[in-house]
Amino acid sequence: MSQNSIHWFRKGLRLHDNPALMAALRDSRHIYPLFLLDPWFPNNTRIGINRWRFLIQTLRDLDNSLKDLNSRLFVIQGSPTEVFPELFEKWNISRLTFEVDTEPYSRRRDEEVIRVAERCGVEVISKISHTLYNIDRIIEENNGKTPMTYVRFQSVVAAIGVITLHSKDHEEHFGIPSLEDLGLDTSSLGPDLFPGGEQEALRRLDEHMQRTSWVCNFEKPQTSPNSLNPSTTVLSPYVRFGCLSARTFWWKLVDVYRGKKHSHPPVSLHGQLLWREFFYTTARGIPNFNKMQGNPHCVQVDWDSNPELLSAWSEARTGFPFIDAIMTQLRQEGWIHHLARHAVACFLTRGDLWISWEEGQKVFEELLLDADWSLNAGNWQWLSASTFFHQYFRVYSPIAFGKKTDKYGDYIKKYLPGLKMFPADYIYEPWKAPRSIQERAGCIVGKDYPRPIVDHMVAHKKNLQRMKAAYAKHSPEENPIEKGQKRKAKSSMEMPQKKAAKLY
DNA sequence: TGTGTGTTGACAGG
DNA sequence: CCTGTCAACACACA
Numbered sequence: 001m002s003q004n005s006i007h008w009f010r011k012g013l014r015l016h017d018n019p020a021l022m023a024a025l026r027d028s029r030h031i032y033p034l035f036l037l038d039p040w041f042p043n044n045t046r047i048g049i050n051r052w053r054f055l056i057q058t059l060r061d062l063d064n065s066l067k068d069l070n071s072r073l074f075v076i077q078g079s080p081t082e083v084f085p086e087l088f089e090k091w092n093i094s095r096l097t098f099e100v101d102t103e104p105y106s107r108r109r110d111e112e113v114i115r116v117a118e119r120c121g122v123e124v125i126s127k128i129s130h131t132l133y134n135i136d137r138i139i140e141e142n143n144g145k146t147p148m149t150y151v152r153f154q155s156v157v158a159a160i161g162v163i164t165l166h167s168k169d170h171e172e173h174f175g176i177p178s179l180e181d182l183g184l185d186t187s188s189l190g191p192d193l194f195p196g197g198e199q200e201a202l203r204r205l206d207e208h209m210q211r212t213s214w215v216c217n218f219e220k221p222q223t224s225p226n227s228l229n230p231s232t233t234v235l236s237p238y239v240r241f242g243c244l245s246a247r248t249f250w251w252k253l254v255d256v257y258r259g260k261k262h263s264h265p266p267v268s269l270h271g272q273l274l275w276r277e278f279f280y281t282t283a284r285g286i287p288n289f290n291k292m293q294g295n296p297h298c299v300q301v302d303w304d305s306n307p308e309l310l311s312a313w314s315e316a317r318t319g320f321p322f323i324d325a326i327m328t329q330l331r332q333e334g335w336i337h338h339l340a341r342h343a344v345a346c347f348l349t350r351g352d353l354w355i356s357w358e359e360g361q362k363v364f365e366e367l368l369l370d371a372d373w374s375l376n377a378g379n380w381q382w383l384s385a386s387t388f389f390h391q392y393f394r395v396y397s398p399i400a401f402g403k404k405t406d407k408y409g410d411y412i413k414k415y416l417p418g419l420k421m422f423p424a425d426y427i428y429e430p431w432k433a434p435r436s437i438q439e440r441a442g443c444i445v446g447k448d449y450p451r452p453i454v455d456h457m458v459a460h461k462k463n464l465q466r467m468k469a470a471y472a473k474h475s476p477e478e479n480p481i482e483k484g485q486k487r488k489a490k491s492s493m494e495m496p497q498k499k500a501a502k503l504y
Numbered sequence: 505t506g507t508g509t510g511t512t513g514a515c516a517g518g
Numbered sequence: 519c520c521t522g523t524c525a526a527c528a529c530a531c532a
Contacts, residue, residue, distance in 0.1 A: 151529090389527090390526095390527040393525060
């Protein structure tokens with residue numbers, strides 16, 4: 001039997017570890033590798049120019065790889081339910097294959113496409129390969145409940161057992177558009193530090209996996225948010241687009257770890273992949289995951305609406321050099337270290353500006369090369385102490401935090417060259433520098449660089465109280481009255497006992 | 505229902 | 519480098 005198949009690339013933009021693509025190849029006479037530029041995405045999400053470039057580079061790389069196999073990538077603009085019926089008929093298609101995607105829009109889209117395919121008599125095959133595990137099964141194994149902690153998540157996946165890795169492996173052509181073809185403004189393109197594509201992804205993976213002791217000793221919290229070159233792998237954009245299979249990454253790490261002492265989840269590189277899996281699971285299980293309202297696990301906070309403060313943050317004009325340097329790196333290069341994300345996210349939300357994490361989520365969605373719906377929403381909830389993380393009294397200092405790993409402010413000077421001449425004593429707080437030093441540095445605060453938009457000490461103390469009030473009102477699954485009584489009992493009884501126990 | 509724990513705080517003090 | 523304190527959270531498990 002010979003068939004004509006379409007393999008629909010969405011994420012999973014690779015040839016390696018691609019079970020759905022393999023399913024398309026089986027017994028096929030013709031296979032049509034297809035990528036749709038679905039207008040839903042630019043119409044409903046924010047895609048910055050740097051991520052557009054990453055996508056186009058990735059598609060070119062995929063096309064090149066397919067050329068080596070005597071094939072080409074077909075790139076078509078249009079919504080799936082309109083495009084597919086035409087293509088099914090035009091190419092006489094009997095089979096459609098694609099990778100499972102767990103995001104809300106993707107699930108709705110795929111359900112509709114499956115219905116369209118059924119009507120056209122086209123068999124649909126979908127395979128899991130974007131995640132290590134079957135995300136739905138994780139929730140099932142946890143009695144239908146979404147695991148809410150990493151520890152809980154780990155115990156559930158441990159029970160599921162080892163993940164598997166898929167074994168390795170025309171006529172007219174619809175070309176890959178350029179950024180200009182797509183009508184995009186390319187004037188703000190940043191340096192091309194992380195070019196898209198499977199070949200680049202595999203090259204970078206290989207490069208890092210050769211550093212065996214670095215891999216074995218990797219502990220995420222020990223890596224620096226403000227080194228001049230990334231202190232971590234920056235494989236995240238590649239995993240996000242599926243240029244690199246998370247499963248291939250996982251098993252490469254198994255090879256490197258074998259027979260050696262190595263770090264473990266949550267801090268290890270394996271642990272990082274499991275964090276991704278954790279947030280994919282919670283994003284699948286929790287309704288309205290990218291919103292506060294209607295999200296049953298999210299603490300409801302009375303965030304301020306303050307467009308001036310928000311744009312100062314997103315445009316690197318807060319007057320805190322550490323924060324502004326990070327936001328500059330983000331905008332120019334499309335990637336910042338995870339702890340740098342913590343620092344700016346805390347600053348925007350519960351730490352200083354008291355602006356909703358949803359606003360920060362939008363900015364990251366636009367600017368990060370690795371912006372991923374599930375991870376972005378999950379991490380913003382984490383950092384704003386809305387869901388998953390509740391120790392809201394742990395606040396990052398926009399002054400002190402960066403000093404731990406960059407005493408002299410070299411990172412700040414790289415991204416904010418206007419502050420280059422400031423002495424180390426004042427680089428994190430230039431407004432404290434005497435006028436003479438500001439003049440010598442050629443940078444007057446309030447004129448050449450903004451004054452701080454908030455007093456951190458005042459703001460964070462006030463915000464702590466506002467968080468306390470929000471938590472007092474928060475009652476995810478319980479009767480609020482009952483909860484209030486429990487809280488009272490705890491605070492009057494437990495604390496003195498604890499202190500007494502310590503004294504004796 | 506109490507207790508231990510939680511990838512990644514800041515700060516003072518030894 | 520480590521520790522405890524600050525003031526205090528929810529989740530998970532026994």
